[in-house]
Amino acid sequence: MSNILPLDPNLEFNVEPIWDATYPPKYRVPEQTLRHKLINNTFLPELSFTLTNSFGPQAFIAAKADPYGVLFGEPNLNRIHISQFACTKLKHGKKLLEHLLAQVPKSQPIVFGQDQGHMFPGVPTECPELINLLESLGFHRDGDLAYDLERDLRDFSINPDWLTPLSEPDLQVKTCSPTDINALEEFFIREFPGRWHYDTVIEKCKEWKEFEDIIALWQGDSIEGFAYTQNYSTSHHPTAGYVWQEDLGPQSGALGPIGVSQRVRGRKLGGALLVAGLQHLQRLGVHRCIIDWTSLVDFYGKYGFRVNRRYQPMTRPANLD
Ligand SMILES: CC(C)(COP(=O)(O)OP(=O)(O)OC[C@H]1O[C@@H](n2cnc3c(N)ncnc32)[C@H](O)[C@@H]1OP(=O)(O)O)[C@@H](O)C(=O)NCCC(=O)NCCS
Known part of the structure; x- marks a missing residue:
């Protein structure tokens, strides 16, 4: 019964x-x-x-x-x-x-x-x-x-050419802080309204105050790209693929979503921002890193990420x- x-x-x-x-x-x-x-x-x-x-x-x-x-x-x-x-x-x-x-x-x-x-x-x-x-x-x-991709960042060696697109004088990649909230809001409403705006600006930044996990690509005074990162040390609310922490092992991390604005696409800035985000996680001592819910297996594959889960x-x- x-x-x-x-x-x-x-x-x-x-x-x-x-x-x-x-x-x-x-x-x-x-x-x-x-x-x-x-x-x-x-x-x-x-x-x-x-x-x-x-x-x-x-x-x-x-x-x-x-x-x-x-x-x-x-x-x-x-x-x-x-x-x-x-x-x-x-x-x-x-x-x-x-x-x-x-x-x-x-x-x-x-x-x-x-x-x-x-x-x-x-x-x-x-x-x-x-x-x-x-x-x-x-x-x-x-x-x-849909795929989750993973790689260990301990043996990720960064080819300096990957970061060259960021060397233009008006470009800068930085972790965010509370003073960036208006620029973040403007960027997300313009480029990624909906789920990514909610998850990044409203939940991650405004509610959880975990600004430093968001990496922003600035062009002058305007944000033109972002990478949402998580790690074992500063992220206290695992989201998306980072819920699989037990399988990822100790000192794990996550990257994604990631996106650049329509106006700067195709200049290799997406790849460069990805590498900058991974470098940030590497500096924090992250071992295994997940990039979840994606179909871009070739894009991430170039940086050594391999499929671990399929949905x-x-x-x-x-x-x-
Ligand atoms: C994905 C994204 C970040 C790539 O940034 P980008 O600056 O346009 O791309 P890059 O110039 O760095 O391209 C790097 C390489 O990835 C490839 N690539 C870019 N976008 C791709 C896509 N959607 N699918 C497959 N490959 C892609 C490019 O063809 C290029 O390949 P190449 O080096 O062999 O020429 C960007 O297109 C974007 O913001 N898209 C919308 C958001 C999104 O889909 N994010 C990924 C979610 S998982």
Whole structure:
């Protein structure tokens, strides 16, 4: 006999064994990280459940609302996100997913991951049985795989030519400080409104005050590029791929997202900013470094980054009939 109950977002049950039964060890996360990710304005308590039997909780699912329109200020896509999902046995997971699907109107698409404060950009390809289960419930494989890339920065030797594009007199790369907030705001609204603006300016800088993890490319008085970095020493809120810290090992770090403005693209400044960001992490003593949720395998591959995780984006499309 099993029961489906509302999920307590404090996750006051033994979640780690359930998580570990679902995903390979490289996706292991501390309970605290899972809990923190559910303290989020988009968390949907009415669509988040646990399945319990006489042995205790056997599966859980946490849903979030579409961050677009709610947090990111762009048109709402009206999607429901499965932020966290785990089960000791697939049959328990199936029951929970069916329960969720029964509550969501057919006009609303459902996406695995990709929420604000996400764990997953898609389903890890090491979990084919989960991909099959989702397909059997009407989810579709939604486009190309997304990748996490990694390399060890201890043996990363920087070719000085990579940094040459930064030697023009009006260009400068610096870590940010609170006095840069207006320039950051102007740059992100101009170039990357939406998720990157929210994650970098609102959450990382204004809320967490972790300005020094943001590397900015300045041209005169204006910011024209950024790299979001994280490391074991100054970053206290692991985001995106940096949630896989246990697998990354001690003294790890992360870089990404990274972007340069439309007006300076194609001048090798993106590559140079990437190298400057990696140099910053190297100086902080970072060993293994992750660049997550990307399709640019060749761009990062030139600097020795190799794929370590692959995700299949999956969506249950809206059925407008
Ligand atoms: C990706 C980005 C930072 C690259 O910066 P850039 O200054 O335009 O690129 P660079 O001049 O440094 O290009 C370096 C090399 O990467 C390649 N490259 C650039 N953008 C690429 C892309 N989107 N896909 C594949 N390769 C790319 C270039 O062709 C160039 O190759 P080459 O050295 O063989 O000629 C920039 O295009 C950007 O901001 N894009 C939008 C944001 C984004 O997609 N960021 C990455 C998210 S993971």
